[in-house]
Amino acid sequence: MAKISSPTETERCIESLIAVFQKYAGKDNYNCTLSKTEFLSFMNTELAAFTKNQKDPGVLDRMMKKLDLNCDGQLDFQEFLNLIGGIAVACHDSFLKAAHPQKRI
């Protein structure tokens, strides 16, 4: 039998992203996409540190519209990953700016 080694950090991340998406996408009967309600539930639970500081009540509506590239009123997994990627890039830029305050990056 082939030995199954423990997953790497990157493999764990990929598994987690799929699991989190499935957790929220599966709240209604269709687990391939996030509906607006599921998106709000995801944002207010998983990214509450971001949403609770938003004073503008329309920000999540606008985010959903911007992320919904094919305008079907739902977010598929690729559209969801674009959200995660956008946040990750913003965090990474802040990290680099904090690490190299003199450099323009």
Next chain:
Amino acid sequence: MAKISSPTETERCIESLIAVFQKYAGKDNYNCTLSKTEFLSFMNTELAAFTKNQKDPGVLDRMMKKLDLNCDGQLDFQEFLNLIGGIAVACHDSFLKAAHPQKRI
């Protein structure tokens, strides 16, 4: 003092992706991008389950070229995330096909 709650699964993923990128991007003196050598090191360590099954020795070369959207011979964090996103979408599609073998998705 404000209470710092433990990170959510999504926040942990974002932190991990930045940490993994920084780990490999920081192997030379420039930690903003993955050089070709750093990309190969990342692929052969973090995604070894994928690379060890590749019989074509040129596959990583071609992946690097395809991911390097601005053709500077380096992968920045966004280009790195496109790789992770591509793998995650492929895994998610397999998951949905296995869960719903009759449906076309």
